Structure formats: C-alpha cells, structure tokens
Amino acid sequence: MKDIELLTDKEMDFLREMLNIGAGNAAGAFAQMLNCPVDVKIPEIYFFPASDIPPFLKDPAKSFATVSMNMVGDVNGRLFFLVPAERNDKLIELVKRATPGHETSGCVGADPSVLEELGNILAGVFLVSIHDFCKLNIYHSVPDLRSDMLQALIDESIAAATRESSQIILAVSTFIIVGENIKTFFLIIPDMKSTKKLLNSISDARKQMYGN
C-alpha cells in the first residue's frame, strides 16, 4: 500500500517538537489576551490517514464547539480547533471572571467569540512554528465558529481526506487556564497535493537540523 505516506519515528519527534513550541507560544498569547495565567501541557501529537480517524471520535455525537479555518499557501487544506461544548462554556465563564472589562455580546452568559480568538491565535502559532521549522508559508483564513455533534462537524473534511488519501495531524493540547484544565483538539488536514509537500518538508527540515 505504497500511497499511504508515513513519518519515521525521528520525523514524528521533529513534528512533536515543532508543535510543542507552537503550543507553548499559544499559552503565552492566550495569557496576554485573557489577562490571566495560562499554562499548557506537552501536546500529544498524532499522525494518521483519514480512514483511521473514527476510533479517535469516542463519542461522535458529543456536542463540540469548533473554529474552522482554511489553510492557504505552500500547504492548502483545512484546520479545526475543537473544544467540548461544556468546556467551552467553562472557558467563557473563566474569561468573564478573569477580565471584568472583557466585552460580551450582551447575552446572558456566553461570549462565543472567545473561542474564535483562541482558535485564531492557536492556528497562527502552529503555522508560524511550521514556517520556522520547515520554511513553509501557510496562512489561515477567517475563522468560522460552529457548535454541533463532533463527527458531523468534521465529516466533510474526512470525506475529502479519504478521497485524496491525505494524512491528518492531530494535536491534543491541554491548556491550564486559571487552574482549570481545558483539553483542546487541533486538526491539520492538508489536501491531496499538499500532504506530500508537507511530509517532504518535515523530512528535509529534520535532516538539515539534525544532519541524519
């Protein structure tokens, strides 16, 4: 099955290093934006073909909030920043408590744009990290915020990735915001032409940095 591209163990470590730095930078940016202490655990990084995604979705009907964005540039595709809905509610509550001057939409309780801003920041730092490590210029488009069943939010992209034999990168990052653990999921889904380019760039960059 030669068209399923894989990363070697060393390349996976390189990818982990890249995204770990990204997550660290995100924590710093979140802390600034939310005006409260933010830390992040070392992200778990997974890399697999689209067809292997269903086991990750342990509860495909669970309500999730997502910020979806398109990737354009050297790598094209789709990005998803996902948080379970009740954790998103918690996040909004934390933000309101920590920043009394923070603007709300005027509705009781929720300011949905918190997640959009966080998704925007996280996409930005991950892509900057990929740029710094792999010399790839990738930009993300205006974020689109939705809440619905987890699998329903991403199955169009799973369809595209299955059809195009794309590999998916999943970064599970737990942010600790004012002492509260918020587990987040970041999906990077390159399109068909971009998967190979991304993998080659990772491979080349790693060899350049480590010489083997």
Place this chain on the structure above:
Amino acid sequence: MVEANSCWRLGRLFIIVHCPSPSGDGSYRHGVLVIKTKPSMNKIRVGIGEGAVAKTPGIIIAEGLGSCVALVLYDIKQGVGGMAHILLPTSSEYKSRKSGVFSPYLYADTAIDALLKELRCQNGTPLPNVVAKIVGGARMFPVYNGTCAGIGEQNITVIRHILKKIFIPVAGEDVGGSHGRSAEFYVQSGKIIVTALGKEPGEI
C-alpha cells in the same frame, strides 16, 4: 486464494477478507464485515464506512451524521433490516487508487449492493418488499469551498438515483440542512428516531 484476518475493536469483531480481483489483473479486493458480538447488546452502532444487518427486535444506530448519510433498507414482514454509514458517493476513485482497506459501506454505490446481499429471508432468498429510509447529507459549512463542498447533497443524489433504478421506494427521510444528526433504527417497526442538538427528536 482467499485470505481472511480478524480483529477485535470497540467490542465488535471485524473480519477482513482479501481475495484476488475478478478482473484477474493481479490486484486484490478487500471487504470488511462487522459482526455484532455481545448477545446482550441490543444496539449495534455503525461508524463511518460500516454496515450492519439485524433481525427483529434489533436496533442499529449511526451517530454524528454531517455530510455522511445513514442508509436504511428493511422489510417489515420478514423482520430484517440493515444500515450503512456512507461517507462518499462513488467508489470509482478508490478503485483507481487501490490503497487502504476497501469497505463497501463507505461508498453509496457499493453500500446498497452490499446491504442487499446481507439482507435475506430465512430461507436465503432476497427480500420481497424492501423499502429505504435516508438520514443525513447535510451541508455543514455553506461557505467551505474545498473539494468536498456539497458532498452531502452528492451522497443523497447518488443514493436516490440507485434506489430508483432498482425500484426500492424511499419510505422516509430526514436530509439536508446544515446540522448534525444521529439516527436510531428499529428493525421491528422500521421507524427511525432522528436526534439533533438543540432540537426535539423526530421520527421518520
């Protein structure tokens, strides 16, 4: 020569069968059959690209349907029904790629065939009065312009076209829109309870 492997996952037994392609060109075909394993479990869950068949009083469920479609075929008198969790409209693109395991339930064109082969009367003959129901096929992101924009509608179109060609009527549907759904199908009555977040459950 036909080879078979099996593995356990998520409480179900998967049997993966490899056999030489009938075209005789040296390529292989693969099929995946999912078997309900726990007799105490009434509900069978079908994930993306899976299919299942059950007799009365079985229940088959597909969850988190966005652009995916849950296609149900059943015959009430015979007390048997099946569901496929379909992701893509046609298998032609797989056949040219020949990579990965092929699941017939993943594609609308092969799913219907695969389900009908499994749905049989007690004596093994094809079901005389099969009807269909379809759930899903939403367009979750209206602004998304990627290669699978509108894939939900494409899935529905292909399914309707094939059912029409083989004279299977669509007895109920809950399709389209831009929201996720879960479908719970009761073989005995043929009814499907459709749930969506923030909405009252519906029945088709």
